[in-house]
Amino acid sequence: MSVMNIGENDNREIHCQAMGHDVPFSYCRKGAAAQPCRKIFDCWYQFFDIERFMQDHYTQDQIHRILSPPQPKLTTLIDLIQRAKESAVKNRADRDEGGGS
Numbered sequence: 001m002s003v004m005n006i007g008e009n010d011n012r013e014i015h016c017q018a019m020g021h022d023v024p025f026s027y028c029r030k031g032a033a034a035q036p037c038r039k040i041f042d043c044w045y046q047f048f049d050i051e052r053f054m055q056d057h058y059t060q061d062q063i064h065r066i067l068s069p070p071q072p073k074l075t076t077l078i079d080l081i082q083r084a085k086e087s088a089v090k091n092r093a094d095r096d097e098g099g100g101s
């Protein structure tokens with residue numbers, strides 16, 4: 001079976017319930033966050049083989065991430081703070097190990 005070209009459905013249009021107007025598939029696959037919209041399977045399954053398209057162009061991990069519900073902003077902020085703290089601790093440890101004078 002041949003791989004579906006990533007742009008071959010870009011000009012198809014449907015009515016987006018979320019935005020209230022028609023959108024091309026190119027928008028749905030790129031999305032506002034530079035990744036396919038979380039609703040891409042629900043919105044496009046009637047029009048072409050969206051499952052095959054996604055499997056041709058995204059890994060299972062990527063699809064899993066795409067379909068995951070968005071994290072609440074507070075959780076994201078807490079994650080960022082935690083990562084910054086961990087990074088600062090690691091940088092300090094690296095500096096202490098490498099300083100040696």
Ligand code: SF4
Nearest residue numbers: 016028037039040043
């Ligand atoms: S996939 Fe997303 S952007 Fe595209 S029509 Fe559905 S809800 Fe709208």
